[in-house]
Amino acid sequence: MIGDARADGLRAVLHAAVDDVSVVAPVERIVAAGRRRARRRRVAQVLVTVAVVVAVAVLVPVGLGIRRAELATPPGCAAVIAPAVLPAWARAGFTDPEPVMPYVLSDHGRIAAILFANPPTAPPAPDRQNKILWVVPEFGGTGPLTITATLGSTTATRTVADGPGPSIVDLPEPGCWELRLEWAGGSDTMGLRYGP
């Protein structure tokens, strides 16, 4: 067949065209180069693995940390509030110039709850009232302090008639209550734990 002859002829032509390309295989050089390339690839794989491990080791805790922070217990829901020096604006009425009391600062720092029962309890202890002194940095208005307390599906509202100041706040049951506090000129939220 003409096609076969053409193919055979082409084979012969191609081989003849490069028969004079004289080559000696540098076998050992190629082996050495192959080893170097294989080594580089292994190193690259190790580096990639290390990078992935480092990334996971760094990013996962960061992610978990963020989540943990989001889920963190509000300061006021600690089992016991550690006494600390009151902020300067909350010291009025105390004889000690740097009074140390257990207190909870609201989420945005607009109001402080100074606890005389630590923690307050539900129901109130027979020998101790749930006295809370509410203090705001500046209160020049009039009107009550309204406390809307939420625990799960339970909501309770308490009112301090004269606004931020001394109060007895009893809540229906123990737990970490979320308080919404509203007074003339401001509002804020805080978590506050009532013990059993």
Next chain:
Amino acid sequence: MAADDDYRRFVAERYGPLVRAAVLLGAAPADAEDAAQDALTRCYVSWARVRGADDPEAYAYRVLVNGLRRGWRRRWRGEVPHAEPPEPAAGADHEGASLQRTAVQAALGRLRPDHRQVVVLRFFADLSESRTAAVLGVPAGTVKSRTSRALALLAADPALAGELPAVRKEPS
């Protein structure tokens, strides 16, 4: 190591054909050596897989063609493949061979790259249609049609006049 010995044998056997194939694919001789060395070096990295493959030769050609296709030329970072360049063949034979190579390269150069690859793999490397298809990553039917077209073009190429039997006029 047995694997290295196998690899050495493979390099010794395949280096020359790979260099010559690279020349026919359009690389200058020095670049063709680089390309062959690069292809074989890559084979070393995957030698376990190459050795276990059905067709190590086709694998090497595939790496070679891909390297040339990318236009990437392996440099040896200052290393010289040979301590001394091989002596060229002397006299008229060498001249004749060079002329023939020039004519063949000219004819191959007028083909489309994919036709040229098929020609070199089918008629220089003597790969079957299916092996050529595997090397190029195309269907066997594509190889067949490219082969047919390329053969016709080469047969009609004046640079190969008198070289291919099919160049002779068929009886009308």
